Amino acid sequence: MSKTVKNSFLYTALTAFAIVFALPLFYALYTSLKDLKDVEKMVVGIDRLNFDSYIRLITHYQNAGGGIAVWYLNTIIMTGIIVAGCCIISSMAGFSLAKLNFPGKKIIFIIVLATMMIPYHMILIPVYIMMSKLGWLNTFAALTVPYLYQCLYIFLMKQFISTIPNELLEAARMDGMTKIGAFFRIILPLTKPALATTIIISFTGTWNSYLIPTTFVNKEKMYTLVQGLNAAKDQFFDRVNVTMAGVILTTIPVIIVFLIFQKYYIEGVASTGIKG
Amino acid sequence: MVSVSNKKMIGSKWIKNSDSDIFTAYLLLAPFLILWLIWFFYPFIQSFLISFQHFDFSQMDQSKFVGLENYTKLLVNNPEFYEAIGHTVIIVLVAVPLQTVFALALAMALNQDISGKGIFRTVYIIPNITSGIAAATVFMVLFRKDMIFTKAFALLGFPNDTWTAKPDIALLFVIILYVWQQVGFYMIIYLAGLQTISRELYEAARVDGANWFQQFKSITVPSLKPVTFLIVSVGTIQAFQIFDQIAAISRYGKLGSPADSTTTLITYFFTHGIRYPDEMGLGCASVIIFLFIVLGITLVQKKLLEEKE
Incomplete structure (x- = not known):
């Protein structure tokens, strides 16, 4: 087979797949801009596209104490707290496991590995009971506190920090820096790629999470976007353009963040695969 | 695979020089360990215990041990x-x-x-x-x-x-x-x-x-x-x-x-x-x-x- 024939075959196949992968989101975007009476039409004039369904969706929930703006804010707060927590806690833990020597290190590393393998559902009921005893149901505490660390990120951090040469740290010691000082001033700036991986993976995971919010939150004003979308989808079942506006509002932030951090996402996923 | 590369590092001066390593290490690990104990280990054990009980959320004090009945x-x-x-x-x-x-x-x-x-x-x-x-x-x-x-x-x-x-x-x-x-x-x-x-x-x-x-x-x-x-x-x-x-x-x-x-x-x-x-x-x-x-x-x-x- 000549190279051109092979390449054109390859491009055809890749494009066919790309269409299947991209079509649903394009459909959502296109439909969200149409009027309800145009939804069934394949092609509508560009002058008929508008943001009415977005306005409809945004205003509809305003009086119910929830609303898209509130859900956005809830999601941003939840995701922000978790991403920050995961970055700080896993880099500190990863540094300890990679560069310090202390009794119990092996056990702690085994804990990290074992916890990664256990499905979270395993502990959901006891956590629910704890939350309700603490009065945390329907609060940000329930959505964030238990998830401020994740063993996967500790593992990624440890692997990454292990590759930083010790000479750098020895030089810092010579200059009279404490180990904690060396962590903040030498290690942390060098772990930017691993931090970027943690940010993108925890951002997408938290933003999209449904199981945790749906378990601990049932008040409309504490809904996250994904929960709100699920409710709006049922309510606007017959108004496809409004539901699709909800889909777009929910997914656009993730897609933007993903496009910015894409390189680190791919590296992160690839490295768990190869080393795991 | 992981422990091998660690051993190499333990031999280095950076590790040897320290006397307060244990304190520093646990200080840095503390947030993770505390969260893990409270929000993972404790509920993990609880999950097993609850699975052997008749457990009603609205009357938790009346839960009773029922052996393998749930299973x-x-x-x-x-x-x-x-x-x-x-x-x-x-x-x-x-x-x-x-x-x-x-x-x-x-x-x-x-x-x-x-x-x-x-x-x-x-x-x-x-x-x-x-x-x-x-x-x-x-x-x-x-x-x-x-x-x-x-x-x-x-x-x-x-x-x-x-x-x-x-x-x-x-x-x-x-x-x-x-x-x-x-x-x-x-x-x-x-x-x-x-x-x-x-x-x-x-x-x-x-x-x-x-x-x-x-x-x-x-x-x-x-x-x-x-x-x-x-x-x-x-x-x-x-x-x-x-x-x-x-x-x-x-x-x-x-x-x-x-x-x-x-x-x-x-x-x-x-x-x-x-x-x-x-x-x-x-x-x-x-x-x-x-x-x-x-x-x-x-x-x-x-x-x-x-x-x-």
Whole structure:
């Protein structure tokens, strides 16, 4: 087979797949801009596209104490707290496991590995009971506190920090820096790629999470976007353009963040695969 | 593998010089360890304990130890539970091979010397970073009567009908949606795996006159064996836990609709453990069975991989 024939075959196949992968989101975007009476039409004039369904969706929930703006804010707060927590806690833990020597290190590393393998559902009921005893149901505490660390990120951090040469740290010691000082001033700036991986993976995971919010939150004003979308989808079942506006509002932030951090996402996923 | 590289570092001056290492190490580990003990270890133990109790959320002080009763309730004469296991097994058996094959095919295509690879790669990954609820919302529309995906599948002999309302194809709908979301993720792992195979191997094979299929069979597949093992085992464990997509199609009603055709181990657990809080003991027992199934499968897969080597 000549190279051109092979390449054109390859491009055809890749494009066919790309269409299947991209079509649903394009459909959502296109439909969200149409009027309800145009939804069934394949092609509508560009002058008929508008943001009415977005306005409809945004205003509809305003009086119910929830609303898209509130859900956005809830999601941003939840995701922000978790991403920050995961970055700080896993880099500190990863540094300890990679560069310090202390009794119990092996056990702690085994804990990290074992916890990664256990499905979270395993502990959901006891956590629910704890939350309700603490009065945390329907609060940000329930959505964030238990998830401020994740063993996967500790593992990624440890692997990454292990590759930083010790000479750098020895030089810092010579200059009279404490180990904690060396962590903040030498290690942390060098772990930017691993931090970027943690940010993108925890951002997408938290933003999209449904199981945790749906378990601990049932008040409309504490809904996250994904929960709100699920409710709006049922309510606007017959108004496809409004539901699709909800889909777009929910997914656009993730897609933007993903496009910015894409390189680190791919590296992160690839490295768990190869080393795991 | 990890401990070996550590030992080397322990020998260095950086480690030796210290006297307050233990304090520093535990100080830095404290947030993780405290959160883990409270929000993982304690509830993990509790889960086992609750599974042996009759546990009513509204009357927790009246919980009583009932031995294995919850487990026998699940495993003996419980068609609802076995049906849920059956659906879960179908999802795993169909979704995992499909997503693995597609992921490998796409990764191999993107591993060629062609331009525009980056764009294709991004397009394939985007479904994976979209929320399951959002993706399900779009798919539910695209799989309605007379819609584009329904029509495409009608060419293969499927009925032109709203998929999520039909008990006989609703589970297949969940699987198609799930695979569409997962392929990109495993493709990245395969791509990384493919890049570790030396090009010289292929060149040598070509010199010896091996065709494309022979190269694939005797270089690509064996070299990717550890990656495939990882993808199949992670993929299996993930597929067992599918939830969002099923929650999304269960409009207002009971999880697993239409007509309980999409119940799984996880929806069974969620319905009994979280939605009906008087059955928390049963809920905990069901996830513990789930944990053992998952661990068992991982062990079997590992054994199979080792035996073949």
